[in-house]
Amino acid sequence: MASRRAQGDGLTSSRWDGNTEKADFNAKRKKKVAEIHQALNSDPTDVAALRRMAISEGGLLTDEIRQKVWPKLLDVDASDPPPTAAGKDLRQSKDYQQVLLDVRRSLRRFPPGMPEEQRAGLQEDLIDIILLILERNPQLHYYQGYHDIVVTFLLVVGKRLATSLVEKLSTHHLRDFMDPTMDNTKHILNYLMPIIDQVNPELHDFMQRAEVGTIFALSWLITWFGHVLSDFRHVVRLYDFFLACHPLMPIYFAAVIVLYREQEVQDCDCDMASVHHLLSQIPQDLPYETLISRAGDLFVQFPSSKLAEKAAAQQQSVKTAASTFKDFELASAQQRPDMVLRQRFRGLLQPEERTKDVLTKPRTNRFVKLAVMGLTVALGAAALAVVKSALEWAPKFQLQLFP
Amino acid sequence: MASEMESSLEASFTSSGALSGASAFLPPARSRIFKIIVIGDSNVGKTCLTYRFCAGRFPDRTEATIGVDFRERAVEIDGERIKIQLWDTAGQERFRKSMVQHYYRNVHAVVFVYDMTNMASFHSLPSWIEECKQHLLASDIPRILVGNKCDLRSAIQVPTDLAQKFADTHSMPLFETSAKNPNDNDHVEAIFMTLAHKLKSHKPLMLSQPPDNGVILKPEPKPSVTCWC
DSSP states (O other), X not given: OHHHHHHHHHTHHHHHHHHHHHHHHHHHXXXXXXXXXXXXXXXXXXXXXXHXXXXXXXXXXXXXXXXXXXXXXTTOOTTSOOOOOTTOOGGGSTTHHHHHHHHHTOGGGSOTTOOHHHHHHHHHHHHHHHHHHHHHOTTOOOOTTHHHHHHHHHHHHHHHHHHHHHHHHHHTTTGGGGSSSSHHHHHHHTTHHHHHHHHOHHHHHHHHHHTOOSGGGHHHHHHTTTTTOOOHHHHHHHHHHHHHSOTTHHHHHHHHHHHHTHHHHHHSOSSHHHHHHHHHSOOTTOOHHHHHHHHHHXXXXXXXXXXXXXXXXXXTTOOOOOOSGGGOOOOOTTOOHHHHHHHHHHHHXXXXXXXXXXXXXXXXXXXXXXXXXOXXXXXXXXXXXXXXXXXXXXXXXXXXXXX | OHHHHHHHHHHHHHHOOOSSSTGGGSOSSOOEEEEEEEEESTTSSXXXXXXXXXXXXXXXXXXXXXXXXXXXXXXXXXXXXXXXXEEEXXXXXXXXXXXXXXXXXXXXXXXXXXXXXXXXXXXXHHHHHXXXXXXXXXXXXXXXXXXXXXXXXXXXXXXXXXXXXXHHHTTXXXXXXXXXXXGGHHHXXXXXXXXXXXXXXXXXXXXXXXXXXXXXXXXXXXXXXXXXX
16 A cells, blocks of 8 residues: 555656546547547438548547448448348358368457357357348359458447448458458559659668569458457458548558568568568557558659559459459439538648658658658548548559550 | 388477577578478368478468468488478469469479368369479479378268379379378378488489588579578
């Protein structure tokens, strides 16, 4: 007791700071929750504001909010009855065996303390959802890793809503991964090196010399990092971000992770095995908020349309099918980009401090330029551009430009 | 051969690396590298076999491998320190079609795996072998066939004589083992060590290496490719 008091006295000032910080944090959080609810309750729903909330610090904060906002981000009416496969025996599906194998082995995706019975029930739900979506959309093909995406939705929004959301996601964001072949997936992976090259050519050259390829990022891309991150909170935070953004954002985020680890990468042996091994072991303590903001920043600086040609060049002779993203309908009339524009420009005028640490290690001019855009400010700018592009990408993102 | 194997097994126990970060703890001296790719249907146990060899135990739980995983272990064979790299591949067909071929590059040996309790995984072998042929430049690359899960005696669907016949047809040695059953631990060990010995004895054929750095030269070495930064 006495020692505790003594300790307490000694720590008074820092405790005070800590409390202020905590109070600050709580106030900010409270404010954000209020803003999210306001956007949800406005008529029509302010989807653009919800996108911004999903991108900005902390994302959508709680699963309860996600249950309300994720459907809006995907333009799914949560009150609609969930999709069904009238009278079909889903277990006859050609994919049943593979799905079963993968779901059975996916124990790590469930909360550690969950009773076995409950987990087994959720695994059954997971199989049902996957088979149902495949049955209803014969153009979609199951891939190992799809189950990692579906389980995230199942755990956050429950079976009924997860079915609707994942079906929408599968015919849009994930569409290219679900082609009969993985050629389009490979094409998207080909964006990775050009993005890295834009920011850090040295790192890019090192990785090219090592001939590391891009498969280390495959599971990141096609599971939206659900397969590789063990803390579920990080997974859903990233899902907030990706649901609000252009479908290529996960590859920008992948690039940001590699760039963040530039020193480690360049310290390791310059061969395929060493670099692949290092990069495929994703650190679990990444500074997610910073990286999210950088990914948004990169997206603004190096829009996918500009990278597309480089990516196509990497692809060499491989021909890609037409992109399947183009029928996306999320850019609904309910969104108000003008409002976002005005709000974000106000944000851009605020003074900026945090770019300093980035500026201290400029490797290239390009990196400086990126930093000058600013991390904190850029999140605003990125959120703006990202929201804008999420509205616009549908007609623009057409891989068939590069036969 | 047997005694040679034994001594090298002992040596290898002392040098078995942990699964992750093994390469980080290896001494700076460059050792020769044997690159082995492990292929076969989904759920036949490729991850468990490679984990067993590299980490010395059966993993608590494994998940579907997406793309290609990499494990490594340093062993000593006849006094020479050698790194065995195992490239563990995804079993689902769609991955191997366009994704995996990059990792066939400079492979020194191939391990085909089937699940002894799953006839379908055995029947897939011809297509794996065919695919492998397409990816590999050299035709004399050592290949072995591994039937996994032999501990599940009551569930065996692929009889040994059938598998042996198949292996003979394709001039591969056959091994039946279990990555899980601890009594067979040495067997998994022996499979990879046998392969390593074979690779070592094939040295002039399979590998060429500059005396000073132990890099295994690519079939068409480009001067700019190697760097030890």
